[in-house]
Amino acid sequence: MNFNSLSYLVFLAVNILVYYLLPGRFRNYQLLLSSYFFYMCWNPKYALLMLFSTGITYLCGLLVERSFWGKKKLWLAISFAANLLILFFFKYFNFLSSLISRGSALLGLSFSAPLLDVLLPVGISFYTFQALGYTVDVYRKDVAAEKSFTDYALFVSFFPQLVAGPIERSGNILHQLKEYHPFHAENLRDGMFPVLWGLFKKMVLADNLAVAVNSIYNAPQGRTGVEWILATGAFAIQIYCDFSAYSDIARGSAKMLGFDLMENFRCPYLAVSIRDFWRRWHISLSSWFRDYLYFPLGGSRCSKGRHYLNILIVFTVSGLWHGAALTFVAWGLLNGLYQVISKLLDPLRKKWFNLTHIREDAKWLRAFRVCFTFCLVCTAWVLFRANSLSDAALIFRSVLSIPWTGLHVDRGAFGLSALALLMVLVLSAALIVLDWLITEKKLWQKLNGTVALRYGVYFVIIVLILILGSYGEGYDPQDFVYFQF
Numbered sequence: 290m291n292f293n294s295l296s297y298l299v300f301l302a303v304n305i306l307v308y309y310l311l312p313g314r315f316r317n318y319q320l321l322l323s324s325y326f327f328y329m330c331w332n333p334k335y336a337l338l339m340l341f342s343t344g345i346t347y348l349c350g351l352l353v354e355r356s357f358w359g360k361k362k363l364w365l366a367i368s369f370a371a372n373l374l375i376l377f378f379f380k381y382f383n384f385l386s387s388l389i390s391r392g393s394a395l396l397g398l399s400f401s402a403p404l405l406d407v408l409l410p411v412g413i414s415f416y417t418f419q420a421l422g423y424t425v426d427v428y429r430k431d432v433a434a435e436k437s438f439t440d441y442a443l444f445v446s447f448f449p450q451l452v453a454g455p456i457e458r459s460g461n462i463l464h465q466l467k468e469y470h471p472f473h474a475e476n477l478r479d480g481m482f483p484v485l486w487g488l489f490k491k492m493v494l495a496d497n498l499a500v501a502v503n504s505i506y507n508a509p510q511g512r513t514g515v516e517w518i519l520a521t522g523a524f525a526i527q528i529y530c531d532f533s534a535y536s537d538i539a540r541g542s543a544k545m546l547g548f549d550l551m552e553n554f555r556c557p558y559l560a561v562s563i564r565d566f567w568r569r570w571h572i573s574l575s576s577w578f579r580d581y582l583y584f585p586l587g588g589s590r591c592s593k594g595r596h597y598l599n600i601l602i603v604f605t606v607s608g609l610w611h612g613a614a615l616t617f618v619a620w621g622l623l624n625g626l627y628q629v630i631s632k633l634l635d636p637l638r639k640k641w642f643n644l645t646h647i648r649e650d651a652k653w654l655r656a657f658r659v660c661f662t663f664c665l666v667c668t669a670w671v672l673f674r675a676n677s678l679s680d681a682a683l684i685f686r687s688v689l690s691i692p693w694t695g696l697h698v699d700r701g702a703f704g705l706s707a708l709a710l711l712m713v714l715v716l717s718a719a720l721i722v723l724d725w726l727i728t729e730k731k732l733w734q735k736l737n738g739t740v741a742l743r744y745g746v747y748f749v750i751i752v753l754i755l756i757l758g759s760y761g762e763g764y765d766p767q768d769f770v771y772f773q774f
Contacts, residue, residue, distance in 0.1 A: 290327060290330040290331075292487070292488075292491070292534075292535060292538045292539075293488060293491050293492055293496075293534075300323075300327065301542055301545070304319075304320070304323050304448075304546070305477075305545050305546060307319055308320065308546055309472040313469045316470075317439055317440055317443050317466060318439060320443055320447065320448070320546075321439055321442055321443045321446065323448060324443065324446040324447055324448040324451060325339075325340075325446060327448040327451065328411070328412075328446065328448070328451060328452075331411045331452075332408065332410065332411070335408075335410040335411070335413075338375065338379075338410055338413070339410075339413075339416055339445065339446060340442075341375075342371075342372055342375060342416065342417060342420055342445070343420065343441065343442050343445045343446070345367075345368060345371045345372065346368050346372065346420040346421065346423060346424050346445075347435070347438055347441045347442070349364045349365065349367055349368035349424055350368075350423060350424055350427045350434040350435065350441075351434045351436075352364040353365055353368075353424065353427050353428050353434065354427055354433065354434035355434075361428060362428075365424060365425070365428045368420075368421065368424040369421060369424070372417050372420060372421055373417075373421075375413075375417070376413060376414065376417050378405075378407075379407055379409055379410055379413060380409055380413065380414070380613050381609075381613045382405055383404050383405055383613070384613035384614065385402075386402035386403060386404050387402070387404070389402040390402045411452055412451055412452035412453060414610055415450075415451070415452065415453060415454050415456055416445050416446065416451060418456050418574075418577055418610075419444075419445060419456050419457055420445050421581070422456070422458060422459065422577060422580075422581060423435075423441075423444070423459040425581055426458070426459045426460065427459075431459075431460060432459045432460050432463065435459075435463055440463065440466045440467065441463075443466055444457075444459065444462050444463055444466060447462070447543070447548075448542075449538075449539040449540070449542040449543040449546075449548075449550065450539045450543065450550055452535075453532070453535045453536075453539075454535075454536065454539070454553060454571075454573050454574070455536055455539065455540075455550055455551050455552075455553040455572070455573035456573040456574055456577050457550060457551060457573070458551070461549075461550075461551060462548070462550075465547075465548050465549070470546065470547030470548070471547075473547070476544055476545055476546075476547055477545050478737065478743070479541075479544050479737075480540075480541040480542065480543070480544035480545035481541065481545075481747065482541070482733055482737075482746070482747075483537040483538065483540050483541030483544070484537070484538050484541035484542060484545075485541075485747060485750045485751065485754075486534075486537050486541075486727075486750065487533075487534040487535065487536075487537030487538035487541065488534070488538065488750075488754055488758075489534075489750050489753060489754055489758075490530040490531075490533060490534040490537070490720070491530065491531060491534035491535075491538075492754055492758035492759055493716065493753055493754060493757045493758050493759075494526065494527070494530040494713065494716055494717060494720065495527050495528075495530040495531035495534060496758075496759035497705065497709065497713050497757075497759055498523045498524070498526055498527035498530070498713055498717070499527055499531075500703075500704045500705055501520065501523050501703040501704055501705055501710065501713070502520055502523050502524045502527055502674070503704070504520075504702060504703050504704035505517065505519075505520035505702060505703065506520060506524070506674055506675065506676065506680075507676070509675075509676075509680050509683055509684065510683075512684075512687060512702070513687060513691075514687040514688040514689070514690060514691035515691060516702060516703075517671075517684050517687050517688050518688060519703075520703070521667050521670055521671055521674070521684075522667060523713075524670055524674050525558070525663070525666065525667050525670050526717045526720070528670070528673075528674075529554070529557065529558065530717075530720065532554075532571070533553070533554040536553035536554060540552075540553075551572070551573055552572060553571060553572050553573050554569065554570065554571070554572065555568075555569040555572065555728055556569060556721075556724050556725050556728050556729065557569040557570040558659075558663055558666075558721060559659055559721070559725060560659065560662050560666075561655055561658040561659055561662060562631060562658065562662055563624065563627040563628055563631060563662060563665060563666070564628060564631060565662070566662060566666060567624070567628075574607070574610070578603050578606070578607055579603075582602075582603050582606065583599060583600075583603045586599040586602060586603070587599055596632075597629045597632070600625050600628050600629055600632075601622065601625040601626070601629065602625075603625070604621045604622060604624045604625030604628070605618060605621045605622050605625060606621070607621045607624075608620050608621020608622060608624075609621065611673070615677075615678050616672050616673065616675055616676075616677065616678055616681060617672075617673065619672045619678065619681070620669055620670075620672040620673045623668075623669050623672060624669055627665060627669075671684050671685065712757065716757075
């Protein structure tokens with residue numbers, strides 16, 4: 290049941306209606322049943338896997354809080370071991386097996402490691418990390434262990450953010466599950482816009498851009514450097530629209546039910562550095578790795594060498610979290626190297642500003658830094674999107690050889706008409722501006738104060754989705770990119 294489907298909109302409407310009609314004591318049961326139904330629409334048997342993960346972390350949370358047998362660390366370790374073993378089995382076993390087989394072949398051995406014929410459960414990385422974060426929070430005494438299994442199970446499985454985040458914190462959601470949420474028309478109003486805005490980004494921009502990106506990346510031979518640059522830029526916008534659309538719809542859906550989910554994106558392509566980018570992109574995951582991996586490793590409160598190593602470890606693990614492939618590992622490692630190099634250059638950067646007397650907040654400099662950061666991010670996106678490291682190497686060679694191959698672009702290679710390409714490019718540029726206005730200038734809150742403007746915006750977005758969106762007969766529906774993680 291995809292967010293960009295009529296079935297989800299009906300499902301959401303029914304849940305909102307039933308939720309507000311039910312007495313308060315029954316509402317969490319209703320949401321829990323609905324959340325498991327929502328998850329079972331992909332694969333019913335994997336709901337048992339989520340239930341097992343929920344049961345383990347719930348029990349370990351209670352044992353950690355009570356320091357049962359005086360072994361708090363033991364129960365924390367059991368929680369992590371059980372969940373990470375499940376994650377390894379379904380997501381990384383075949384990856385490790387293939388690496389062993391390749392390594393054996395390089396050594397001249399004929400050993401072939403076994404491969405498992407299993408499907409990756411949708412959203413397993415998201416709900417696993419959310420559950421593990423709760424266990425750590427209880428261990429650190431940031432939250433009390435949840436006594437109600439129903440409330441805890443709902444915390445893990447809450448359907449708006451179950452499949453692709455944001456990865457919520459126990460301190461933000463658990464107390465909301467205890468509260469009574471009376472019906473307020475404002476909640477419906479405030480939730481409506483994120484849902485429509487998310488559907489626009491997904492159906493009009495992300496899915497149309499996916500056609501162009503897939504046409505180039507899935508047939509890499511014979512492409513020119515300029516085509517790769519355009520396709521990579523298109524992918525940068527596609528993945529942002531796709532993932533932020535899911536977060537928008539999730540936050541809007543939750544808001545209609547009276548719940549506030551954390552912000553997951555904040556104009557990432559307006560970042561002035563890679564560090565700034567990761568403060569704005571997939572905020573729930575970045576902060577999860579910061580709090581539960583980077584700080585326990587020692588963070589920056591250690592020697593410089595160890596600090597840089599901590600950064601590389603965190604970003605490499607982040608790459609592996611995104612996917613069981615060497616391309617994702619390389620993507621994470623490159624982002625880590627960006628951070629390390631930036632820190633190494635900090636003293637030189639400060640000296641340069643002192644010598645030139647250029648203001649760091651100069652508008653022209655900020656614009657340059659935004660463009661430069663975007664180029665660095667796109668370079669890393671090549672590794673994220675490429676089907677293999679050899680494809681990524683081919684792409685980089687093609688881009689670096691542009692002066693010799695000429696500035697040739699085959700418009701037909703992108704799978705869209707010239708008009709459709711122009712439309713997507715114009716809307717993509719407008720998106721960056723609108724995102725900035727919505728996030729930084731509180732545009733929606735200002736428009737929301739006037740009924741005519743509010744419904745006018747609703748009308749325009751719906752019309753654009755109906756006219757320019759990807760749907761209907763012959764449409765190949767594009768799953769949200771982060772479903773695979």
